[in-house]
Amino acid sequence: MLLRLSETPEQVIFDTALEYLNAGKIIAYPTETFYGLGVTAGGAINGSDALRRLWDLKRRPPDKPFPLIAADITQLDGLVAEIEPEELALMEKYWPGPLTILFKAKPGLSPFIVSGQGRVAVRVPGHSAALRLVKHVRFPITATSANIANEPPASEAQAVIDYFSGSIDMVIDGGKTKGAPASTIVEISDGRINVIRPGAVDLVNWPGLPVFYMNRGQGL
Numbered sequence: 357m358l359l360r361l362s363e364t365p366e367q368v369i370f371d372t373a374l375e376y377l378n379a380g381k382i383i384a385y386p387t388e389t390f391y392g393l394g395v396t397a398g399g400a401i402n403g404s405d406a407l408r409r410l411w412d413l414k415r416r417p418p419d420k421p422f423p424l425i426a427a428d429i430t431q432l433d434g435l436v437a438e439i440e441p442e443e444l445a446l447m448e449k450y451w452p453g454p455l456t457i458l459f460k461a462k463p464g465l466s467p468f469i470v471s472g473q474g475r476v477a478v479r480v481p482g483h484s485a486a487l488r489l490v491k492h493v494r495f496p497i498t499a500t501s502a503n504i505a506n507e508p509p510a511s512e513a514q515a516v517i518d519y520f521s522g523s524i525d526m527v528i529d530g531g532k533t534k535g536a537p538a539s540t541i542v543e544i545s546d547g548r549i550n551v552i553r554p555g556a557v558d559l560v561n562w563p564g565l566p567v568f569y570m571n572r573g574q575g576l
Contacts, residue, residue, distance in 0.1 A: 386528065389535065410422070410468075424478045427494065443457055452482050453481075456479040457478060479539055512531075512532050551567060
């Protein structure tokens with residue numbers, strides 16, 4: 357199913373998306389950067405089956421769990437074991453927005469969303485259809501990029517369709533997205549902020565803990 361935000365009332369599209377998510381189906385939706393693929397993150401009907409299906413569809417490496425988007429900090433309750441003061445400061449500064457934080461995960465979450473180090477990746481997306489969608493469904497959903505592993509992420513609905521040849525149950529067409537840069541991914545450990553993936557949020561002048569860019573091998 358393809359529904360265009362330019363042609364169909366948003367309420368109708370999001371109601372349909374909720375039905376699809378609760379039925380364990382995969383949806384594609386536009387974010388403030390690229391298109392993402394969404395399934396329930398658990399705690400809803402058929403969550404685990406949907407995550408496995410998405411994993412197989414993406415051909416994702418086994419060491420890369422899916423990131424999630426949430427509507428606000430209250431939706432972290434079922435995902436995050438604890439929130440560090442520095443994590444809270446980053447959330448207050450950059451959420452909603454393209455900053456993904458690797459939190460300590462609560463026990464019992466699906467291995468499809470938890471890393472081998474026990475972390476779960478979450479962000480509240482910037483003001484976009486993605487944020488309105490996750491507010492509407494009222495539970496976190498996956499936010500993995502809408503592409504096959506190692507292929508460029510999709511910035512248009514047609515690219516999503518071309519990648520997956522009809523395997524996506526519902527595509528929300530919001531037109532062309534802004535594209536790069538993607539969200540910045542950070543993890544707080546050992547008294548510093550580790551930037552796992554640089555992106556749209558630049559932490560060079562962050563006034564709190566020291567910032568270390570992992571791929572550059574240097575602290576800032």
